[in-house]
Amino acid sequence: MPADVVHILTVQEILHALSPDIRLSSRVRRQRALILQAVDQLDADTQRRLTEVAQAKSDAIRAEQERVGNGRRVRRWIGDEQILSDSSSGDVSESDFLSVPSADVIKDCYQQFFEATSNDTMQSMVCSVCARRMRVAISNFRDVPLNAIPNRHRLQPAHPHSNAELVQGMLLKPSAIGIHDDIPFARLCSQCWTALQSQSNHPPRYALANGLWLGEVPFLLDQLTMPEHLLIARKFPRVYIMKLFARSRRGHPDTLQQALKGNVSTFDLNTHKIVDMLDGTLLPQRPDILPSVLSICYVGRRLPSRDSLRGTFRVRRSVVRQALIWLKVHNSKYYGDITVDDGRLSQLPSDDIPEEIWSTIRHDAEDVHIDEEQAGYVPDDENDVPESDS
Numbered sequence: 600m601p602a603d604v605v606h607i608l609t610v611q612e613i614l615h616a617l618s619p620d621i622r623l624s625s626r627v628r629r630q631r632a633l634i635l636q637a638v639d640q641l642d643a644d645t646q647r648r649l650t651e652v653a654q655a656k657s658d659a660i661r662a663e664q665e666r667v668g669n670g671r672r673v674r675r676w677i678g679d680e681q682i683l684s685d686s687s688s689g690d691v692s693e694s695d696f697l698s699v700p701s702a703d704v705i706k707d708c709y710q711q712f713f714e715a716t717s718n719d720t721m722q723s724m725v726c727s728v729c730a731r732r733m734r735v736a737i738s739n740f741r742d743v744p745l746n747a748i749p750n751r752h753r754l755q756p757a758h759p760h761s762n763a764e765l766v767q768g769m770l771l772k773p774s775a776i777g778i779h780d781d782i783p784f785a786r787l788c789s790q791c792w793t794a795l796q797s798q799s800n801h802p803p804r805y806a807l808a809n810g811l812w813l814g815e816v817p818f819l820l821d822q823l824t825m826p827e828h829l830l831i832a833r834k835f836p837r838v839y840i841m842k843l844f845a846r847s848r849r850g851h852p853d854t855l856q857q858a859l860k861g862n863v864s865t866f867d868l869n870t871h872k873i874v875d876m877l878d879g880t881l882l883p884q885r886p887d888i889l890p891s892v893l894s895i896c897y898v899g900r901r902l903p904s905r906d907s908l909r910g911t912f913r914v915r916r917s918v919v920r921q922a923l924i925w926l927k928v929h930n931s932k933y934y935g936d937i938t939v940d941d942g943r944l945s946q947l948p949s950d951d952i953p954e955e956i957w958s959t960i961r962h963d964a965e966d967v968h969i970d971e972e973q974a975g976y977v978p979d980d981e982n983d984v985p986e987s988d989s
C-alpha cells in the first residue's frame with residue numbers, strides 16, 4: 600500500500616473505512632502512528648479499500664483547488680487602496696505560486712496538527728526494564744507478558760540489593776508492570792525490546808539490572824533544596840557554581856522568580872581545606888561551609904528580591920532535621936554514627952535563605968554580559984512568556 604497515499608486520510612477517515620469486524624485496541628485507535636502500523640498488517644482487500652478512499656480524497660482536494668484557483672479573487676494594493684481582482688481575468692500573474700489552499704486542505708492541516716500535538720500523542724510511559732519515561736509516539740512501547748520476555752535471565756541482577764524488589768527473578772520497575780486478564784505484563788521500550796532479542800549475554804545497556812538500580816528516593820530527601828543537600832552531606836567532592844539570569848530584560852525584582860534561568864557547573868574541590876572545616880560527627884554542617892561549596896552568580900541589571908530566590912536556595916531547619924534522622928536510621932553505613940545536634944540546627948533559618956548564601960551572591964550588571972546570556976540561552980523577545988525554569 601503506498602503510504603503517501605493513505606497518509607492523506609485523517610484518523611477518523613481511516614477508522615471509518617475499516618470493516619466493522621476489524622477491531623483495533625483502544626491504545627492503537629488513539630494514535631495515528633500506531634493505526635498506520637496496524638493498517639499495514641491488514642489484508643489486501645482492506646488495504647485496497649483504504650487506497651481507494653485516499654485516492655478519492657486526493658482527487659477531491661485537487662478538484663477543489665482547481666475550482667478555487669480558477670475563481671480566486673486576488674487582493675492587490677495600490678497606494679492605500681485595496682483592489683479586488685479576478686485572477687482568471689489575466690491581469691495578475693499570481694496563478695499557482697502562493698495559491699490559497701482550499702478549505703479542506705486547511706482543515707486537514709489543522710486535523711494533522713491537532714493529532715500531532717494531542718494529549719495522546721504527547722503521552723509518555725515508563726519502561727519496565729530501564730525505568731525511563733519516554734514519549735509513546737517515539738518509543739513504540741509494547742506490552743509483553745512477564746513469562747514471554749525474551750532472554751529473561753539477562754534481567755536477573757548479578758548482585759541484587761536487599762531492598763530491590765525482584766519480579767519473577769527479574770529486576771524491573773514495579774510501578775511499570777500492569778495486568779491484562781489476570782496476566783502480568785511488562786511494558787518495554789523499543790530499545791530494551793531490541794536489546795533483549797539479541798544474542799548478547801549482558802543486560803540491555805540502560806536496564807535497571809545493568810547496575811543502574813537506585814531505588815525510590817524517599818520524600819524526606821527528595822524535597823531537599825541544594826543548600827539543604829549540602830548541609831546534610833558528609834563528603835564534598837565538588838563545588839557548585841550556579842549562574843542565573845533573568846529570562847526577560849524587564850520585570851520587577853519581586854516577580855523575577857518566574858523568569859530566571861541558569862546553569863550549574865561543578866568543579867573538583869580542594870578537599871583538604873574542606874575537611875579542616877568539618878569536625879566530628881555533628882550534623883548538620885555549619886552554615887558557614889556553604890559559601891565554600893556553593894557559589895551563586897546573578898547576571899542582570901537588578902538583583903532579584905530575596906523572596907524570589909527563596910524557592911531555590913531556602914533552608915528549612917525542620918526539613919534538614921527530619922532528613923538527618925531518616926538517614927541515621929536507614930543509611931547507617933554513612934550516617935549511623937552521626938549526632939543530630941540541636942545547637943547546629945539552631946544556626947539554620949526556620950525557612951529562609953541562609954545569610955551565608957545571600958551575602959555572597961555575586962551580581963554581574965555589565966551590559967555586555969547580560970546580552971551574552973540573553974543571546975546564549977533564551978529568545979531575545981521582550982514579550983516572551985515567563986517560565987519557571989530556575
Ligand SMILES: [Zn+2]
Nearest residue numbers: 726729788791
Ligand atoms: Zn527500556
